[in-house]
Amino acid sequence: MGVEGIGARVVRKEDKRFITGKGRYVDDIKLTGMTHAYFIRSPHAHAKVKGIDSSAALKMPGVVAVLTGKQLVDDKVGNLICGWAITSKDGSPMKMGAWPAMAPETVRFVGQAVAVVIAESKNLARDAAEAVVVDYEELPAVADMQAAIKAGAPQLHPEAPGNQVYDWVIGDEGATDAAFSKAANVVKLDVTNNRLAPNAMEPRAAIADYDAAEEHFTLYTTSQNPHVARLVLSAFYNIAPEHKLRVIAPDVGGGFGSKIFIYPEEMVALWASKKVGRPVKWTGDRTEAFLTDAHGRDxxxxxxxxxxxxxxxxxxxxxxxxxxxxxxxxxxxxxxxxxxxxxxxxxxxxxxxxxxxxxxxxxxxxxxxxxxxxxxxxxxxxxxxxxxxxxxxxxxxxxxxxxxxxxxxxxxxxxxxxxxxxxxxxxxxxxxxxxxxxxxxxxxxxxxxxxxxxxxxxxxxxxxxxxxPSKAVGSLGAGVGLWESAEVRVNPVGTIEILTGSHSHGQGHETTFCQLVADRLGVPISQVSIVHGDTDKVQFGMGTYGSRSAAVGLTAILKAMEKMESKAKKIAAHALEASEADIVIENGEFKVTGTDKAIALPMVALAAYTAHNLPDGMEPGLKESAFYDPTxxxxxxxxxxxxxxxxxxxxxxxxxxxxxxxxxxxxxxxxxxxxxxxxxxxxxxxxxxxxxxxxxxxxxxxxxxxxxxxxxxxxxxxxxxxxxxxxxxxxxxxxxxxxxxxxxxxxxxxxxxxxxxxxxxxxxxxxxxxxxxxxxxxxx
Amino acid sequence: MYQTTYHRASSVDEAASLFAKSSEAKFLAGGQTLLPVMKQRLASPSDVIDLAKIKDMIGVEASGDTLTIKAATPHYDVATSDAAKKAIPALAYLASLIGDPAVRYRGTIGGSIANNDPAADYPAALLALDATVKTNKRSIAASDFFKGLFTTALEDGEIVTAVSFPVPAKAGYSKMPHPASRFALTGVFVAQTKSGEVRVAATGASQNGVMRVSAIEAALKTNWSPAAIDSVSIPASGLLADIHGTAEYRANLVKVMAQRAVAAAG
Missing domain, CATH: 3.30.365.10 (Aldehyde oxidase/xanthine dehydrogenase, molybdopterin binding domain)
Incomplete structure (x- = not known):
């Protein structure tokens, strides 16, 4: 408990840097030799890409490369995936058309990228993009859902006849019909749930940095779940194996779901960085956000x-x-x-x-x-x-x-x-x-x-x-487990680092997660730091969405804390020559209950790391991890x-x-x-x-x-x-x-x-x- | 934004001479339209000549029966000006409704009327108050100044230096803001001059930009009261329609806003 424990209205630790302009967002990061990407996007909702002439653009000042969807396909970069398999009522799997990160042949919405210019500055890239000539052959388009399912509507993907992805059912139709046949009153309603643009304050951004000597990529990106991004980029897109790909999601200015997904731009940035041999940065503007951030509802x-x-x-x-x-x-x-x-x-x-x-x-x-x-x-x-x-x-x-x-x-x-x-x-x-x-x-x-x-x-x-629960979502078609992991590191001087697979992009984890530690150990939250958003620091995690970070992520921290506390109590009991069962943790001290004998957390931590006087057979150090999967x-x-x-x-x-x-x-x-x-x-x-x-x-x-x-x-x-x-x-x-x-x-x-x-x-x-x-x- | 050359003029004459020397110059006042358009690369002036720091172009003055607002005066200054609030409170109120605080700190009356956005607030006030636009070359009556969407009587290189408003007997403004942009979805300015003339102007409504509403003027001339407008019918034809307001809705707003403006005018 205490003034900074569970239930306390603690002022957010992270706000000092955010409200003083000291946050470190992807666009704030500048790497040596960094180039800038500008995407050439379709102005048509549906069109064939008949040709792309980048010869004039390549002669313009500061232009490093112009890369197209065709080159992406030639390099065998994978198509974007949908990670949850749904089965239609007739037993068939959902019907999906391919989604290449840049369209080699056909564009299907306004804003879809067909090529990217890599240049010494964003403005030079944008200048050159205007000189790239894309030859489109416009096709009939359909934006209205009711129009799209009608016979004769323009077809988007040959894989999905009638523009239908699936026809899925749930529940008991017979029992429901039977209930309606007995109804005293039936209420009918037609509703439209309007399409929304998410509009996180920070637009999406990515910096890809390929190290040819190590054959290793680093991706800085605006992600709610950097480990999932690494998993998908490695497993499905042929970018790099997981141990050769580090994904960092630093301060992220809001997500609301829109930054869960893997988007074309970060894939292209990674691929382009290897192609041009230099870091590639892309920062979307608000128009790109409206055109390309996944919308909601509808x-x-x-x-x-x-x-x-x-x-x-x-x-x-x-x-x-x-x-x-x-x-x-x-x-x-x-x-x-x-x-x-x-x-x-x-x-x-x-x-x-x-x-x-x-x-x-x-x-x-x-x-x-x-x-x-x-x-x-x-x-x-x-x-x-x-x-x-x-x-x-x-x-x-x-x-x-x-x-x-x-x-x-x-x-x-x-x-x-x-x-x-x-x-x-x-x-x-x-x-x-x-x-x-x-x-x-x-x-x-x-x-x-x-x-x-x-x-x-x-x-x-x-x-x-x-x-x-991973088992439950797996049985329903999810391609990933939805547990969370955490690690508690007590440093030799008694300060504490919590590594979490949850990702904070506005939710205040750096405060609330510390409050759990303060609650259990009685230490001030200033002694605790939260580490997240970096696949090289945190072993694995599923990220933040679905209101899961406290219920799942914080519980994983609790589980790791319990393990750490158990070991620390053994060390304290040994030092105090008391029974482990008699040790209680209060105000940052391990006390023998009912006595005035106590040892402070830093001394327990120091004992763990000096290892001069640990219980027989105990490993040195004070660090524990846990994976938590709710039921x-x-x-x-x-x-x-x-x-x-x-x-x-x-x-x-x-x-x-x-x-x-x-x-x-x-x-x-x-x-x-x-x-x-x-x-x-x-x-x-x-x-x-x-x-x-x-x-x-x-x-x-x-x-x-x-x-x-x-x-x-x-x-x-x-x-x-x-x-x-x-x-x-x-x-x-x-x-x-x-x-x-x-x-x-x-x-x-x-x-x-x-x-x-x-x-x-x-x-x-x-x-x-x-x-x-x-x-x-x-x-x- | 494309490359451009920025000039900060220290006088109206210097601004005019810089303009004459440039190939495709644009005057910059508050930048509330020009800068976003340049950022989107929809405008590429060779030179941008900033008028906003010319001292002679900033200020609000009342003298006798005239209120003069110099062209580079930001909306916030007008909204909070004691002189404006005393002489034509409806005008200060209108300025307080423009856009949002960021727009009001930067945007200027000269920039607004020179741009003549069909949903801008100020044109309604100029037209209803029978204001006079002063430029570095001449004086132009408001009714001659606005020439349709984004079009004015200004000649190439002509600079609006001030707007002078005759102080009316009564005036009021009422606005339904556009939910996204906070321009006027429809705004109506009503005025009764000291000589008894009734002038009503609506912005945000017509496909041709700011307009006088003669049917409402006639009704108010007979009976200066909101109820006098009850029986007026505003046709929807020729009115703007977009995702935030049908033409019929705007026709209704012309009437409702006029009634509320009259109520506010007292």
Missing amino acids: HVTHAEMAFDTSNKIIGLKVKTYANFGAYMSLFSSSVPTYLYATLLSGQYNIPAIHAEVIGVYTNTTPVDAYRGAGRPEASYLIERLMETAARQLNVDPAELRRTNFITQFPHQTPVIMAYDTGDFNASLDAAMKAIDYAGFAARKAQAKSQGKLRGIGVSCYIEACGIA NFTFPAGAYICELEVDPGTGKTSFINFVAADDFGRLINPMIVEGQVHGGLAQGIGQALLEHAIYDANGQPVTASFMDYAMPRADDLPSFNLSHTTTLCPGNPLGIKGCGEAGAIGASAAVINAITDAIGKNNLEMPATPDRVWRTIHAA
């Missing part, structure tokens, strides 16, 4: 929910079309399947569920995991359905939810997930109290007298996080309620209040947790009100800059009213569930439920822009 769904006469849900049918863009990105296949349909039970007892998901290719930027990844889509669908049902059944929306809440745990849903614990009534109670739900009717009437339309919207979300996902859940007003004259939404009652299990640093919730809510509200990555019918992006793509700003958001109800996660010793994605998962439905309540019309798509809301109000 579902079109029809759902039906069956109720019995007592308003209990008896069945759920879902059919979803998921847009994958032009290529299957690294984890894309899992997002609308195992990360989406497995959460369709929400917080509710639903005895029968059947869902079908059809994955579709279009001439758009690839779509993959983005904060929440599948779970926001599931939560939005279920919570819009519950609201729709409450309106149709004429019952209070909160009450309808209570009628159907799961209250017994563990609970096996019909769609794989086994919820371990939770108290959904407690979080809904807390949220309703915080927003004075009972007093809403009076406030609505008061607002009406002032010409404003006031609404309230509830969203009760659940997510599966701490992603998670289940974790299930963070909560209730969000939004109260807002709509201006009928303009359709503009103004927040009155937004309350969030989350159950994240144990909180390590409540201040950091609140920051995570704030950020998630901002993204969820951004999706609900502002953000939409749009393409025209020909696949040209309409929103490729912040002048058109509306990112939420501080004045678009309310002050959040946060609280926590806690059930400890039984699946890990710290009782942690994870908090990184909740806000983005739960917020959108609360907002849309509130707006539709305010305007008295149920059908409203996201983003609920003032124009769209105004037109909905005034629609016949």
Whole structure:
């Protein structure tokens, strides 16, 4: 415990360097002899590359090389992979077209690279890129998912007829049909989950440095999971074997999922570095981020929910079309399947569920995991359905939810997930109290007298996080295990280094992970440092995504700590001539319980390293490692309620209040947790009100800059009213569930439920822009 | 950005002479449009002549029935100017709504009107207040100055030095910001001159840039009140439409913003 232990609101250690401009991001790194890459990207959504003439560019000042997709293929650099195999309902494997890092023959989305210029500076590379002549033969393109699956639509990949990647099902169709046949009421809803551009603050970047003497590559890259990057680059892309490839992800300015994946640019940089014999740097700009960072969401769904006469849900049918863009990105296949349909039970007892998901290719930027990844889509669908049902059944929306809440745990849903614990009534109670739900009717009437339309919207979300048990994800098609590793090094002077396979790109690991050490040893966090993001320093790790770093990564640290403490206690007992069982650790000291005999941690550490007087047979040193593989996902859940007003004259939404009652299990640093919730809510509200990555019918992006793509700003958001109800996660010793994605998962439905309540019309798509809301109000 | 030669002019005359000597020069004021366009390599001026540090071009002055804003005065200075707030509070308010803080610290009135973006805020004020644009060569009435999208009466090399606004009897501005860019999705400036003329100008609405709204002017001339606009019908034809607002929505906004501007004007 203590002022810096678990549960303490410790100020983030890493912020000093970030807010004083001393962070070290990839673009800050400059290597001797470094060259700069500029990619030549397709302006067409679909075209044949008939030829590339780089002769003029090669004569320009400072140009080192112009490399094309054809050369990449000739050098046998592998195509990009999708790491999660999905099987269609007819038993066939998913159908994928090849994705070369630069297109040798065909481009399939605006922004796809066809060649790269390597030059002495970025500007010279860009100058030369303008002199490269690419001969395109335009092909018909299709950007709209519904258009792409129609007969006669332009075809993207010969491997995927009808532009269909898979047609996947989950649940029991017969049982679901039977439930619907007995239904007293059926509620139907069509929803679109709008496509989002992730927009991490730091654009993606890479520096590749090939050492010809050692035949060794170093890659500095903006990655959420450098070890996974090394694994994929080695195993699938023929870049270099693992021991000849070091991947470093230094300070990374936000990821939100978009930096999980292996992208063409880092592969090309590695390959180009060897080709030109010099380090190659690429830093994307914002336009490239809009065009090439994997987008998120983009579902079109029809759902039906069956109720019995007592308003209990008896069945759920879902059919979803998921847009994958032009290529299957690294984890894309899992997002609308195992990360989406497995959460369709929400917080509710639903005895029968059947869902079908059809994955579709279009001439758009690839779509993959983005904060929440599948779970926001599931939560939005279920919570819009519950609201729709409450309106149709004429019952209070909160009450309808209570009628159907799961209250017994563990609970096996019909769609794989086994919820371990939770108290959904407690979080809904807390949220309703915080927003004075009972007093809403009076406030609505008061607002009406002032010409404003006031609404309230509830969203009760659940997510599966701490992603998670390797055996489980392996059985579902994952190409990797999803454990985490850690190493605890106690230095001879008693300072502590924690090596973790988790990667911090804004989450505050350098603080929270230290708090666990402070909690267990009673040392100040200033004595502890966190080492991450370098495959040469950390043996292995699976990285940070899916709200997994505390539940999985921190537990791995705990396991390593326990091993280290066990050895240290033996050393202390030996030094104090006491029984190991009597040694307790307090305030940085190993004490013999019930006595005043003690030895400080530095002395124990020194004893371990001098090895002058260790117990017989003990190895010197004080360093332990652990791998931790949880037995289940974790299930963070909560209730969000939004109260807002709509201006009928303009359709503009103004927040009155937004309350969030989350159950994240144990909180390590409540201040950091609140920051995570704030950020998630901002993204969820951004999706609900502002953000939409749009393409025209020909696949040209309409929103490729912040002048058109509306990112939420501080004045678009309310002050959040946060609280926590806690059930400890039984699946890990710290009782942690994870908090990184909740806000983005739960917020959108609360907002849309509130707006539709305010305007008295149920059908409203996201983003609920003032124009769209105004037109909905005034629609016949 | 392509190579260019940067000049910091110390006087209007020096700026004009630098311009005359350059092959394809551009004047730089706050740089809120020119610099992003140059960064995207959509503009490649041989020379960039910075006007923003010319002392004679910065400041807000009230004299009698005229408020003069010199061309290189940033929006923030106008928004916080006591003289502006006293003479034409609606104009100071308009300046406080432009873009975001970073834009307001850099962007200038001269740069804004010389660029004449169809969704910029200032053109609505100039047109509604019947302002006069002063250049290094002449004076141009606002109604003669704006010539359609990104087009003005300025001749090649002509420099806006100031804008003078007759102080109105009443004025108000109301704006629905574009959710991404914070330009005006539609903004309406209403003014009643001291001689009783009613002038209403809308920005962000028309495909031809800032426009007078004669139907609303007529209604307000009869009855200066928000309710007077209730019965006015604004046609959607000829209005801008994009992902953030249909033409019908903008037509509605012209009316609603005008009503709110009148309410604000009192």
